[in-house]
Amino acid sequence: MKYSQLFGKPKKDAKAYDTKNATYLIKGGFVDQTMSGVYKYLPLGLKVLNKIEQIVRQEMDKISQEMLLSALSPRELWETTNRAEIDVLFKVRGANEASRMQNDSTYILNPTHEDNITPLVQRFAKSYKEFPIALYQIQNKFRNEARAKSGVLRGREFRMKDLYSFHTNLEDLMDYYEIAKQAYVRVFERLGIGDSTVIALASGGDFTENYSHEFQTFCDAGEDTIFFDETENIWYNREVTPAKAPAYKYDTEMKPRKDVFGENIVSVEKLVEFLKIPIETTIKTLIYTSKDQIYAVAVRGDYEVDEGKLKKVTGKKDLQLADAKTIKQITGAEVGYAGILDLPESVEVICDEALSDMVNFEVGANKTNYHTVNANWGRDITKPSQFFDIKVAKDTDLNPKTGKPYQIKKAAEVGNIFPLETKFSKAFNFKYVTDNGKEEFVYMGSYGIGTTRLVGVIAEIMSDDKGLVWPKQVAPYQVHLISLGKKSEESYLKAEELYQNLKSKGIDILWDDREDASAGEKFADADLIGVPTRLVLSKKTLAEQSIELKLRTDNDSKMVKLDQILEFDF
């Protein structure tokens, strides 16, 4: 491609954003923003995206078959899985009366495709003989994100490779799950981010005891924090990190318990300011309900409840925060004054492990506008026989097994693999016939890779203060040729000849053929675009029958004889 013909040239005066991917991808002419969280891919950006998707495709083809599902779904599919009303869904319908007279249905713009593919496979696969089945696609997804951010890292429209696998039993699913995991490792290796990408354990959701696995690439602009247990060599997503609060020096002697009046003091922040006590001596109590049990869940004031952990501890998948009415009924107080003291027998109290050593602690008095201070285990409330880890891990928390701090990293989730088991097959009543004629539910797995997010993550971690530094495998071009001088000069003519020759050898080359741009401008643009190899042809180099070659990753250039450059391994 001749630079003079390239659509979407770099613009040096574009705004600088808070993330490198947004700044450089926009400045470099890779993407253009349509609206918050929605981007167009210009020719340069599409080349990168295509190269990424091609690598993904090659690895997925080894373990599955590619197809293309529809972007639009009927509402009913999403109603089947009880997800027609979830926040992230975009719905579409006819724009006006006339349009709706023709057809007044509301459709879903798919944010993911389990609901789309499950009934499809269900119609085709009836017998155990058909299984296992693995299908994937690469398609735009639509999610009404509450907050799109960080350039292409978190968008409302984005592209994702999604693979779904179908099995007759859990063992077969888990075998395939490992195969998929290995394929993912190869993908990130080939993309050039293998060294900075790790597999982290994450929640498997409400329906499985198994973890899901996230492929997390170390990246400061990433949204996730992952915790490394070096003795076990395991990375955890924050939501599943086993957490022990660091030791806190509590009083050694019990003080008299008393109730303190404090009108409208409902948040922990207000409370510690009002009572002038350390936050580590406060207890936050939340009331949760399941269909057959009410729980008072207590964590230290400086922690939050991790509902995933709580669901595992209680074994109740339908747990939810109680409404104001229930809270009043249980505690006798308005929301904000619940405590673990003197609750009805029927309420089960679940305490976080950080509570076990507390002395002279504050706790809601179960009386509107009152808080109890200097409460103590044994004297004021029976010390529970068991404490649990039900809190969201903080960066400073310790690994309960080793008592040592975790290594903490910011990371961006570039892929995830998820053992869905029978969640969707049950929703769709998807059964197959076994070899002895019985019907059994199908086991499923889903496996995603965000391809547009990968463009952003690679841009984020492969860049310097001058611009992007693409790895060879995904760079928009292999070679960026710069000629200095006018069309009439020898350097231009030689450059044109070299451009044609390299092109005919199958080298993907961008030739900056501009006559009116200064040398400095061409160099700056080349640095910004970030093609791995830069060639410069000028009067100076021609005097030596040579061309200057510089790798984007290097500071120094070298001279290569013109007759050797065609044989160079780009």
Place this chain on the structure above:
RNA sequence: CGGAGCUUAGUUCAGUUGGCUAGAAUGCGCGCUUUGGGAGCGCGAGGUCGCCAGUUCGAGUCUGGCAGCUCCGACCA
């Protein structure tokens, strides 16, 4: 959904206590000059000051509402 900031030329931004024909840089077009780190000179085109309403003799500037964008937080099977 809560909080903060922003919205003026293609782009990035100035624009004071309300005041004459709304500015710069860059980009764009033409001409000349120039070619090893974002060159120079000259001429030129380019604006519904986000939208709606209000205050005022007069609004880019003040007030209210709405929309959009960015960031922080909440959320993210």
